[in-house]
Amino acid sequence: KRQVAVIGLGRFGYGVAETLVKEGCEVLAIDTDPEKIQAISDLATFAVQCDASDEKALKAVSAQNVDVAVVSIGENIEASILIVQTLKEMGVKQIIAKGVTAQHGKILQNLGVTEVIFPERDAAIRLAQRLISPNVLEYLELAPGFSVEELAVPDHMSGLRLREAKIRETYNVNIIGIRKKVCRMVKGRMTTEEVFNVTPALDDVIEKGDILVLVGKQEDLNRLTKSE
Amino acid sequence: KRQVAVIGLGRFGYGVAETLVKEGCEVLAIDTDPEKIQAISDLATFAVQCDASDEKALKAVSAQNVDVAVVSIGENIEASILIVQTLKEMGVKQIIAKGVTAQHGKILQNLGVTEVIFPERDAAIRLAQRLISPNVLEYLELAPGFSVEELAVPDHMSGLRLREAKIRETYNVNIIGIRKKVCRMVKGRMTTEEVFNVTPALDDVIEKGDILVLVGKQEDLNRLTKSE
Numbered sequence A, B: 001k002r003q004v005a006v007i008g009l010g011r012f013g014y015g016v017a018e019t020l021v022k023e024g025c026e027v028l029a030i031d032t033d034p035e036k037i038q039a040i041s042d043l044a045t046f047a048v049q050c051d052a053s054d055e056k057a058l059k060a061v062s063a064q065n066v067d068v069a070v071v072s073i074g075e076n077i078e079a080s081i082l083i084v085q086t087l088k089e090m091g092v093k094q095i096i097a098k099g100v101t102a103q104h105g106k107i108l109q110n111l112g113v114t115e116v117i118f119p120e121r122d123a124a125i126r127l128a129q130r131l132i133s134p135n136v137l138e139y140l141e142l143a144p145g146f147s148v149e150e151l152a153v154p155d156h157m158s159g160l161r162l163r164e165a166k167i168r169e170t171y172n173v174n175i176i177g178i179r180k181k182v183c184r185m186v187k188g189r190m191t192t193e194e195v196f197n198v199t200p201a202l203d204d205v206i207e208k209g210d211i212l213v214l215v216g217k218q219e220d221l222n223r224l225t226k227s228e
């Protein structure tokens, strides 16, 4: 089972620690703030209140033995940099650090972190993509220039078979799934449930209210999603 | 062209405003901090320094005319709530608000925002999923229980045709793409480039270093990604 140190229990760090614990990982949680340590102490394998830029403190909790360290310290860029440097010197193989600014990110890259994450910026770009194309419900860049997007079925395609909607021919994007809302009677009450068709066939009918899951080049997706 | 108000230019809000402007949207950027307004004034259609919880101030900049308002205020939960309430009363149809805590998010939902976003928490969950399955490079929940994951080709599959790797038969997941690194000579120098095969065929060969893009039920994906 993986051992992960999470240093800095802000909203990002806390979320990482909490999710890892739920999935059965061993988590060493470190923060200077006793309230944060208190909040996570029931969950974490080991929760320690200390200043992570202090190498003695990190050695005292065997931080060098973890598989991965996640450093999530925002306001104090200097602390973030010192902690990453210390972890590198201690031999921690995989270090993932939250970047606060582009420049902070460059410094972390130069120090040799495995990955810099910009959570707010990533979320901002994804939201902006969805606002630009109002029918796009979700967006993920799969590879440079290629994305997955979820698109609400446009009115003019409602009631057509996939074959008739000619999405692949017209726009050069693949439909990799269809999310349908299905009404069922459960114990005498009408409930709506979502069904995900992960192997869409050309004779499947798409209807208003369904969501198409598409993969393709960004410019091809844009031609489809922005024509709605 | 869509008109979007972005209120609160922290890392999330600023990212939204910047991306929207790059994509050609009209952005009304609002913040109390003159430095933030200065930073965005070259980009934004209209950048205003004011307290967004002041209804007169919002009316003075015609905030009620936007298609969407994004409220991204973190530290001051009260201000976030007041601003959302004011925008609702002004008739802004679509309001997207950043949530700071789960309870803050519930209050925003009860006020009738279109969507609450938890950028740090979303990024934390995605990172944690990738840490749990070390060969998973990307993760997106497509629909309840279904995800897209990007998986590095496991050693035992290297050199096999997709047909021989029997991924769909064994794990019940679809391969919707293959990311390959391709070496080319450009002007006498060796460069690596990534090529994305968005229509993988059963006779395509997968090799160590390639990345498979997979779609399926989370438990089926886990059987594959965690067996590596």
Ligand SMILES: Nc1ncnc2c1ncn2[C@@H]1O[C@H](COP(=O)(O)OP(=O)(O)OP(=O)(O)O)[C@@H](O)[C@H]1O
Pocket: A007, A008, A009, A010, A011, A012, A013, A030, A031, A032, A033, A036, A050, A051, A052, A053, A072, A073, A074, A075, A076, A079, A098, B120
């Ligand atoms: N030297 C340090 N050693 C250990 N923990 C620290 C240190 N410096 C700061 N922290 C902790 O890191 C946590 C996150 O820091 P901060 O709130 O500055 O980051 P943030 O990026 O704004 O967080 P968020 O993820 O909520 O956006 C805080 O709980 C803080 O107590």
Ligand SMILES: Nc1ncnc2c1ncn2[C@@H]1O[C@H](COP(=O)(O)OP(=O)(O)OP(=O)(O)O)[C@@H](O)[C@H]1O
Pocket: A120, B007, B008, B009, B010, B011, B012, B013, B030, B031, B032, B033, B036, B050, B051, B052, B053, B072, B073, B074, B075, B076, B079, B098
């Ligand atoms: N009443 C207000 N009216 C307008 N802007 C405000 C108001 N209150 C706070 N702001 C601005 O909102 C911005 C974001 O606020 P804050 O830094 O508290 O949020 P955050 O969630 O921590 O940000 P981040 O997105 O960086 O994580 C700041 O630039 C601040 O000046």
